[in-house]
Amino acid sequence: MADPAPAPLLAVERLAVDFATETGWFAAVRGVGFELARDESLAVIGESGSGKSVTAAAIMGLLDPPARILGDVRFAGESLLTMAPDRRRSLYGRELSIIFQDPLTHLNPVQPVGWQIGEVCTIHGAPRREARERALELLARVGIPDPLRRYAAYPHEFSGGQRQRIMIAMAMALRPRLLIADEPTTALDVTVQAQILELLAGLREEYGMSLLMITHDLGVAAEVAERVVVMRRGEIVEAGSLPRVFAAPRHPYTRELLTDRSEEYRSPAPAAAAPLLAVENLAIRYGAFRAVRGVSAEVGKGEILGVIGESGSGKSSLAAAMLRLRPCDGGAVRFRGQDIWALDGPGLRDYRRSVQAVFQDPFSSLNPRMTVERLIAEPWVLNPGVVPRARWRERAAELLEMVGLAPSDLDRYPGEFSGGQRQRIAIARALALEPEIVVCDEAVSALDMTIQAQVIRLLADLRGRLGLAYVFIAHDLTLVRKFVDRVVVMKAGEVVEAGPAEEVFANPRHPYTRQLIDSSPELGPKLAEWRALPDPPAPGPARGAGGPPAAGGG
Amino acid sequence: MTRFMLGRALHSLVALLALVVLVFFLARLTGDPTNLFLPMDASLAERQAFAERHGFDEPLLVQFWSYLVDLAHLDFGMSLFQARPAIEPVLGAFPVTLRLALVTMVLALTLSVVIGSVAAYGPGGLFDRIASLLSILGASTPDFWIAIVGILFFSVSLGILPTSGTGTGWHWIMPVGVLLLRPLGLLTQVVRAAMIGVLNSAYVKTARAKGASPRRVIFVHGVRNAMLSVITVAGDQAAALINGAVIVETVFGWPGIGNLMINAIKQRDFAVLQASILVTALAIFVMNLLIDIAYSRLDPRIRAG
Structure with a gap:
């Protein structure tokens, strides 16, 4: 240890990246510095816009002018930014490689995957035959069944998880010393995410390589990394050993990130009453594909029903049926005991008024050409009598304030708001008709963690004040378990388990529920363990009697 | 399939x-x-x-x-003027046009892929600006005008190129040059736009992260993807070429199908006119079919569907 230390594998020094915009330079990364030793695993965490992916792109030489790069990136002592292009290209793909969030767009759609893996070898001088053998070997290693046949298949013929395996095979082809993984599992279901993380861990051990994991998911970071760097708005706000940072965060932002994971939003569920909205033995088909088969569920007044399941489990079809956006191919959806498809006239209007929706994508679910006022007032145009015309603006302003926006936002357009703010507008619109149930179809999935927490807090608060009921559809278990009263677990169109949330999460009976819970990277237990460590490194140089507030947190 | x-x-x-x-x-x-x-x-x-x-x-x-x-019965009727089956002059003239169109198209495609790709590699640069300007000029200049100006300049004033007819390689230069302008201009624009899209795509990022050289990025990963949008336009242009041949062949006295059609119209030789239009149409249909096949060869996502 006392030897003159060899250069770290990767050293990022005062890195700054500016992008040219119409109004001048935008500083995406500002003075970022960190080191990564051989065999080490470092996580860079932060929310969208924090500059973490730009940092990765700068390391991999993927930023072109007019982007401006200052500072330095050294790989094994050599500056990647100033070395000759030939020399740099000889390192990329061979010594350092990268995998990305969305493997479908990152694979060439018109070349066979085997060829694309082997290409790494041919670029770096291997003969074709050897490249092919290596590609086959790698396909088998990353767990693609029947490599010989699948070698010639194209990216669109694989599932999302398999595509990420192919990306990994490509990155591993020449046994690099450093792998950068930029949100590698964000687009994947939790069970697939768990498999990919396991594969990465196995390969890391086998090849003895360093890992730079870029992620917004603290659970993923905790799973793979030994050290962590927290970024916010282009700067590093905190860095250190992962257990130390997670157990005793020093920076308020890190603390905020961590509380969001552990906060409880649950309020006491109301006493059971007659179900407001009930789904009975529902079936939905798309052609020959049976999306929903015999699903039953119900929501009472003021109750929160969670629906969880992976992509393709039929949960969004269930939401569409509840909202009368799609006819049932079997079974029924009942509102106050009446089949919603038998409703017409005043009954249908009452149902439409009472059951509202908030969708996943706040970017496409708000008409970009309408002002916020018109967006919120539109339901009143369609439902005369709820709010008198003269009070529209006043009431819209009230709703905006209720969801935490300012009345002055009424005249702005959706494009001027951030994702979280748009979702608040969508909620305000859903509340315009004073509904009794709001169906939230992945309503927070597209948002950053701290924003997710804010929106959930808002929803929980509104339930307390207005007695709202929610159908909360999500794939993120961490959120669901802290928010809902009862939960329904769906798989391949069927309900595999249902019951009170605490019970289901504490004692899952169905193996699939257990698998979902196990796959979901959970911080809680680890945090408790780290916080219980005898003496976490002191947060400051001097530790006074009172101690800094962060040390006592937990 | x-x-x-x-x-x-x-x-x-x-x-x-x-x-x-x-x-x-x-x-x-x-x-x-x-x-x-x-x-x-x-x-x-x-x-x-x-x-x-x-x-x-x-x-x-x-x-x-x-x-x-x-x-x-594959009987196209008799020519009124030539006392022989109408299909005969058509079959004689068609290959002459086809050769002209083929040479033009091959040149247009090759040149546009190279020029468009290089322009796309440095959008906004000097090469890109010159290429864009020239390609817009080429795509929008009327061919009959440029043909006549060409004859006046190269044949009448300079006397270095023949005004019309066939025979030597010199005879090819002006007809091909004039015919080339529009498809070359248009295709260069399309290749450039498609290539800019491709070079900004995620898989090109992957290729660069593998250590691929700029040349490899463009010609191994770029061209084939860019061709997907180019090929549709190229098909239209090839069809338009055969139509454009009517003007160019008339101006330069090129004994192809365009020339034949014009004469048949002048002489009310219906049988020959009908036969030449049918043969031309048939050729265009065959070409469209070939383009569909080429498209599905290039894009595996189509092949599956």
Whole structure:
């Protein structure tokens, strides 16, 4: 240890990246510095816009002018930014490689995957035959069944998880010393995410390589990394050993990130009453594909029903049926005991008024050409009598304030708001008709963690004040378990388990529920363990009697 | 795949039939061939005899029906002027045009891929700006005007190129040059736009992260993807070339199908006109089919569907 230390594998020094915009330079990364030793695993965490992916792109030489790069990136002592292009290209793909969030767009759609893996070898001088053998070997290693046949298949013929395996095979082809993984599992279901993380861990051990994991998911970071760097708005706000940072965060932002994971939003569920909205033995088909088969569920007044399941489990079809956006191919959806498809006239209007929706994508679910006022007032145009015309603006302003926006936002357009703010507008619109149930179809999935927490807090608060009921559809278990009263677990169109949330999460009976819970990277237990460590490194140089507030947190 | 192709062929057949109807009746709108063919002072009896011999005295629908029946036997009728089956001059002239179109198209595609790709690699740079300006000029200059200016300049003033006819390599330069302008201009624009899209795509990022050189990125990963959008436009342009040949062949006296068509119209030689249009249409349909095949070869996502 006392030897003159060899250069770290990767050293990022005062890195700054500016992008040219119409109004001048935008500083995406500002003075970022960190080191990564051989065999080490470092996580860079932060929310969208924090500059973490730009940092990765700068390391991999993927930023072109007019982007401006200052500072330095050294790989094994050599500056990647100033070395000759030939020399740099000889390192990329061979010594350092990268995998990305969305493997479908990152694979060439018109070349066979085997060829694309082997290409790494041919670029770096291997003969074709050897490249092919290596590609086959790698396909088998990353767990693609029947490599010989699948070698010639194209990216669109694989599932999302398999595509990420192919990306990994490509990155591993020449046994690099450093792998950068930029949100590698964000687009994947939790069970697939768990498999990919396991594969990465196995390969890391086998090849003895360093890992730079870029992620917004603290659970993923905790799973793979030994050290962590927290970024916010282009700067590093905190860095250190992962257990130390997670157990005793020093920076308020890190603390905020961590509380969001552990906060409880649950309020006491109301006493059971007659179900407001009930789904009975529902079936939905798309052609020959049976999306929903015999699903039953119900929501009472003021109750929160969670629906969880992976992509393709039929949960969004269930939401569409509840909202009368799609006819049932079997079974029924009942509102106050009446089949919603038998409703017409005043009954249908009452149902439409009472059951509202908030969708996943706040970017496409708000008409970009309408002002916020018109967006919120539109339901009143369609439902005369709820709010008198003269009070529209006043009431819209009230709703905006209720969801935490300012009345002055009424005249702005959706494009001027951030994702979280748009979702608040969508909620305000859903509340315009004073509904009794709001169906939230992945309503927070597209948002950053701290924003997710804010929106959930808002929803929980509104339930307390207005007695709202929610159908909360999500794939993120961490959120669901802290928010809902009862939960329904769906798989391949069927309900595999249902019951009170605490019970289901504490004692899952169905193996699939257990698998979902196990796959979901959970911080809680680890945090408790780290916080219980005898003496976490002191947060400051001097530790006074009172101690800094962060040390006592937990 | 085979089913897809059969479907396309069936579509083409319907379109071809519609074309036959259109051409037959449109040609009849241009006037009575008897007037044109016989001397001004021909007697009524002579006119009558001529009309009877060629069936012009029958009602139009009857003429059309017998034309269809003949067509079904691959009989395109007799040329009024040349006393031989109408298909013969057409089959003689068509390869001459095809050669001209082929040379032009190969040149246009090759040049546009190279120029467009290089321009796309440095958008906004000097090369890109010059290439963009010239390609817009090329795509929008009227070909008949440039052809006449070309003759005036190279043949009349400088006297280095022949004004018309075929024979030597020199004869090719002006017709190909004029014919080339529009497809080259348009295709360069399309290649450039497609290539800029491709070079900004995520898989190009992956290729660069593998250590691929700029040349490899463009020519191994870029061109094939960019060609997907280029090839559709290229097909249209190839069809337009055969039409453009009418003007260029007339100006330069190139003995191809365009020249033949113009003469057939002037002489009311319906049989030759119909045969040349049908053959041209058939060629365009075949080419569209080839483009569909090429498209599915290039893009595996189409092949599956």
